[in-house]
Amino acid sequence: MQISELRNVVQTRLLEFVWDQWAQMGVLAMSRRRDEWATDPEALLLLTLEVGRYDARLFEEVSDWMVRNERLVSVRRLRNLCRDNTDEALADAFLTSVARWRPRPRLVGDQTASQLEPSRGEPFFHDGSVPIRRTPDAGFLKHGWLKPEVKPSGKSQAPDLLAPINFAFRLREILGVGARAEVVRVLLTLDSPRLSTQAVTESAGFAKRNVQEALTSLHAAGVVQGSTLGNQHRYDIDRDKWAQLLGLTRLPEYRDWPRLLHALRRLVRWLSDERLDELSDYMLASTARTLADNIAPELSNAGVRTQAHSKPGAAYWNTFEELTVAALDALG
């Protein structure tokens, strides 16, 4: 498979996935599925900010959703899940843009006005479209991106809190937007007994200190059980009682979205680099191997089978294709 073909496969699969997720969360779109897992809103949003650069309508509809539902989203957690400067710039630009229509102090990050002349910015969307007669979005321009300012359509709905995919939002409505809701989500959905603070922290998306405080409080309140194994505190939750309280016959499934979606974010960003098209077969395979070496631990933790035996030299490209397809298949 040529890189252009792989690029198309990845973009198509990710856009389909992201549209389907948001459609089940209240974005105006036809949902073709009803997933049994609980989504991770902030991890999904970070992926959307990346793949949405290939689909302006997706980007604007999710912006509209955010304007309506921002109170259900943890800005702190969104920033915690950022892994590099590009993630941070995308999140800051998006939040600043949303704050233009939904003025909330928590949404506004760096308020420094852009020093950049609009003519010097680079198109935000990968199709190269730039605002010609429309005002550039100041939030994006601040980070060097030219994107038209778009008034929210107002078509988004609040998420259906009884849908499994929106489990995180339901818990946030009950426990508030913060570490407690994420801790309970992890304990309820991750079907693994006696989780350590570290294990909960890795999925909760908050600092270990915040997670520890939340676990301690929930334990003190008697809704989480604690035990000590060696020198480690372990935590359990009575899933049946919580399911009964929530009126559910079955709790939503856990997926390691932060790791999986971060790995896919890096993959789609890597593929977007058109300079790859100029590389020899060997150098393309070599740079692909460097990326794969970096994302393989996250993919492996997220349950993706990474290749034990890879092909040498330029032939590694086939191995990379297989890894990419396996990562996309993990989206369900």
Added chain:
Amino acid sequence: MTDILNAAGAGELLSALSEQLAAAGDRYELVIVGGSALLALGLIARPTRDVDVVALQEGEVLVKAKPLPAGLVEARDRVARDFGLPEDWLNAGPADLMDFGLPAGFLDRVHTRTFGQALTVHFASRLDQIHFKLYALVDQGAGKHGQDLRALEPTEGELVQAARWSRTHDPSDGYRQMLEEALE
């Protein structure tokens, strides 16, 4: 360590090394001796386990290859990773030969090949390889060195010339005695 290179494989690895160097904006000229150089010149057919760099050419000057420059090591390690090789597949093992000098006229006899845009390799000539193989045979014992020396089919004059040069590297009586035994 297992044998890793045949003539075609060595060429592929050196081309890959060149691409890695070019990507990093580096360029090198390497002087290579040993089995991989013999393979490249078609003087032996046995596979070899590594590429021995004795020196780097910088302009008109040969510089001892030990330690290998950081940029070259980085590129070499990427190639090792990409082809599943040990990191020392390209090494400066014989670089100490530079301490007492290479055979006179060495650079005039090298066979030069370019690999891509960023790598030029000067392979030691047959005559110079006879020098190095005789020295290695006496210093380290026969085995592959004896096998390679026989494959080079040196004349008596070439062996005498090589023996004289090797004495400049080890003038001890012990070495002289072992050299005489080897030549018999």
